[in-house]
Amino acid sequence: MPTDSAPVVLHGSNISYFTGKMENYFRVRSIPYQLQSPTYPAHRDRMVKKVGVHQMPAVELPDGRWMTDSTVMIQWFEKEVPGSGVIPDDPVLRFVSLLLEDWADEWWWRPAMHYRWHYPEGARFASFHLATEVLGGLPLPVWAKRRMMVHRQRSGYTEGDGIRPESVAGVEAGVMRLLGQLEGIFSHRPFLLGDRPSLADIGFSGPFFRHFALDPVPLEILRQKAPSVLEWVARLWNTRLESCSGQWNTQLPDDIGPLLSDIGRAYLPYLCANAEAVAADKQRFDIELGGVPYQGARTSRYRVWCLAQLREHYRKLDEADQSTLKVLLEQHGCWEPLWRLATLPLSPAQENQLPFRADAKMLAVNE
Numbered sequence: 001m002p003t004d005s006a007p008v009v010l011h012g013s014n015i016s017y018f019t020g021k022m023e024n025y026f027r028v029r030s031i032p033y034q035l036q037s038p039t040y041p042a043h044r045d046r047m048v049k050k051v052g053v054h055q056m057p058a059v060e061l062p063d064g065r066w067m068t069d070s071t072v073m074i075q076w077f078e079k080e081v082p083g084s085g086v087i088p089d090d091p092v093l094r095f096v097s098l099l100l101e102d103w104a105d106e107w108w109w110r111p112a113m114h115y116r117w118h119y120p121e122g123a124r125f126a127s128f129h130l131a132t133e134v135l136g137g138l139p140l141p142v143w144a145k146r147r148m149m150v151h152r153q154r155s156g157y158t159e160g161d162g163i164r165p166e167s168v169a170g171v172e173a174g175v176m177r178l179l180g181q182l183e184g185i186f187s188h189r190p191f192l193l194g195d196r197p198s199l200a201d202i203g204f205s206g207p208f209f210r211h212f213a214l215d216p217v218p219l220e221i222l223r224q225k226a227p228s229v230l231e232w233v234a235r236l237w238n239t240r241l242e243s244c245s246g247q248w249n250t251q252l253p254d255d256i257g258p259l260l261s262d263i264g265r266a267y268l269p270y271l272c273a274n275a276e277a278v279a280a281d282k283q284r285f286d287i288e289l290g291g292v293p294y295q296g297a298r299t300s301r302y303r304v305w306c307l308a309q310l311r312e313h314y315r316k317l318d319e320a321d322q323s324t325l326k327v328l329l330e331q332h333g334c335w336e337p338l339w340r341l342a343t344l345p346l347s348p349a350q351e352n353q354l355p356f357r358a359d360a361k362m363l364a365v366n367e
């Protein structure tokens with residue numbers, strides 16, 4: 001296990017969504033880590049050899065093994081590292097924390113990328129940072145690397161992932177809605193599920209820590225409209241479970257309900273449409289979600305597996321807990337889309353070797 005003299009190495013950029021999520025997790029669990037900026041292309045080749053894909057972050061264990069995928073890495077550390085962890089024992093809270101983590105990872109990625117890369121202010125900051133950090137070793141002028149980076153990210157993750165001019169207002173309204181909901185929660189409770197951080201908070205550190213609370217445009221919105229959310233970002237970063245005396249609520253707080261309703265209205269229907277597009281072997285698909293049109297959204301094999309995982313978490317519960325949870329999921333419109341598709345187009349043994357080997361990246365964007 002990692003120690004101060006043999007920490008895990010966290011390979012990732014210090015402005016990366018999922019790297020920031022892992023940093024928050026390691027800090028909250030007091031797991032010693034050392035952040036290392038990856039340099040392209042040597043790191044990419046090494047990572048592909050070690051775990052099958054190139055994405056951020058990768059974790060290198062003191063025994064030399066490499067890992068990928070924040071969700072499964074966290075589950076692995078939760079089993080391996082003794083002491084109180086981030087996954088609540090209560091079956092309903094546990095399922096909800098897994099669902100919120102998944103939503104934070106997969107749904108809020110697109111708006112986070114939008115705010116960073118759509119606005120010149122964000123694109124200038126992030127392209128300079130990445131051109132000099134991750135692409136620092138490429139023998140090209142910085143301006144050329146910045147231009148390449150802006151083009152890659154827009155064509156991969158914003159305009160090229162369904163956010164057309166007619167989607168922008170709706171995508172941003174969705175973020176404002178989330179901020180309103182979270183502001184309501186964090187103005188009277190320190191963490192999502194009580195007085196103690198859970199996997200749900202760690203999940204939300206993905207979109208917030210290195211994106212909404214860092215990029216110039218959303219950061220100003222947070223300062224003005226959601227100061228309690230900004231405070232939560234720093235509180236999570238500065239909390240250690242080993243010295244946290246707060247507890248999770250014994251029941252799911254009522255103010256989590258509107259978040260679940262949004263998951264039922266847009267996220268789970270999106271996962272179903274994505275799975276149908278994968279089954280039909282499409283690279284892209286069009287869809288309207290919560291009144292927002294997305295044209296040419298990229299299909300994701302990885303997100304088919306995410307939907308399968310959510311179903312699996314439910315199936316593993318005992319009958320009484322399944323019944324309680326079913327009522328809650330029905331109440332918020334999550335039950336029907338969770339089970340809408342009779343079969344999911346997973347490839348054989350897809351992602352079974354995680355966290356030590358991955359089959360698919362979240363989105364197949366070209367290197």
Ligand SMILES: N[C@@H](CCC(=O)N[C@@H](CS)C(=O)NCC(=O)O)C(=O)O
Nearest residue numbers: 016017018055056057069070071362
């Ligand atoms: N499911 C992965 C997602 C990791 C991921 O997609 N990371 C982004 C950066 S924050 C990335 O590396 N994207 C690949 C690319 O842009 O080529 C996880 O949870 O770690």
